Amino acid sequence: MPHLLITDDEASIRDLIADIASDEGYTVAHAADIRQARIQIERQKPDVILLDMQLPDGDGIEFWSNLELPDTQVVFITGYSSVDSAIKALRCGAVDYLLKPVSLRRLRGVLAELKALLQKQPTPGSTDCFARMVGNSRAMQLLCAHIEKVAPTQATVLLVGESGTGKELAAEAIHLASPRHQKPFMPVNCGAISPNLIESELFGHEKGSFTGADRQHKGYFERASGGTLFLDEITEMSMELQVRLLRVLETGRFMRVGTHEEIAADVRVVAATNRNPEQAVANGTLREDLYHRLSVFPLELPPLRDRDTDVLILAEHFLNKLNVEGKTKKTFSPAALKAMSDYSWPGNIRELRNFVYRSYILADTVIHGDFNTFELESHSAGWGSEIMVPVGVPLADANKQLILATLKQCGGVKKAAAEMLGISLKTLYNRLEEYGAAGDVDESSSFR
Structure with a gap:
């Protein structure tokens, strides 16, 4: 022992x-x-x-x-x-x-x-359901305490928080701490699926129900049976699909596309958004009745700037993983730790992870840095740049300008642009396809 x-x-x-x-x-x-x-x-x-x-x-x-x-x-x-x-x-x-x-x-x-x-044994998944939620700040302790309370229930949960705060990890922790932990946990990015396919992806379809449907397809609700379905970027769903989702949540039943036969939905739904849900209701991007049905137990994920010394704990965690993978022993200098602690991290954990990765690649044995060089590195990646959008421009046009400007700032590297924007790479490709700009950037880079 x-x-x-x-x-x-x-x-x-x-x-x-x-x-x-x-x-x-x-x-x-x-x-x-x-x-x-x-x-x-x-x-x-x-x-x-x-x-x-x-x-x-x-x-x-x-x-x-x-x-x-x-x-x-x-x-x-x-x-x-x-x-x-x-x-x-x-x-x-x-x-x-x-x-x-x-x-x-x-x-x-x-x-x-x-x-x-x-003992050189892997930690069983049931021993600590929060193993991937690194940090011990008061904000994280409170979040985990709330997760422990709601996990054993069947209540739907709405996770709200800025991009990069770890909403999928929180959803997974809810699943692992629940009686459903031995069944599937299925994350679905609603913004990354084509609007024409999302209904089929969620509920499945029958053979011949539409052009190209050459076989029966089981959707996420069937494949996650007995487990937990995590619906991220819920405000990206069309209003029509929101109506169908609401009906499933209220009746516990759904139908595949192309049939009238109902199927029981034995899933626990956890949803998430990086927008203010009440503002999304006011803007017409989220149905009010669906919002109330999803937010039986709302949870707000704290931004990294409100998590005290978790920044340093997370940075060391990311660096340790890189050292293990690369068989190295790189360390942070006190100046680098101070710089990370002083920075506000608008991109939250995702931004911190990317910074550690970039710094690890550039450093020989010690990762140096002070506040000025740290801030310069962040801004050189695109943060701090500005675009001018006149008042009255439609929101879709403003989004287009922002996405294309960010992509240009990242030198056409779509993966970096998606991370900076806080959206998935697939969502970015969908947006660029809508703008007719999907092929405007050189695809030869290996860092896409």
């Missing part, structure tokens, strides 16, 4: 963590300060240390930095979150950084992941 040392001056916290750790299969030792921690380490070398950053007889980070325990994993605990403390924790090799009051869900997840790592 892996051995855990809990070093914290609050006895109630030590006892609580010890109970959870025992349930997760750890043997546990306690220490109230650095002196007691040294004694416990002499008695038995821990596999994992949960270490308070501020102890009565010294600094937790300094204590850890002076220890020579290369095979021991450390997780810092603090009641005083700050950018500097997060940077220090990550720089000295911490695998995580927990805030008081400690999230029991997050603690269980961390302990399970570390145990699996120590």
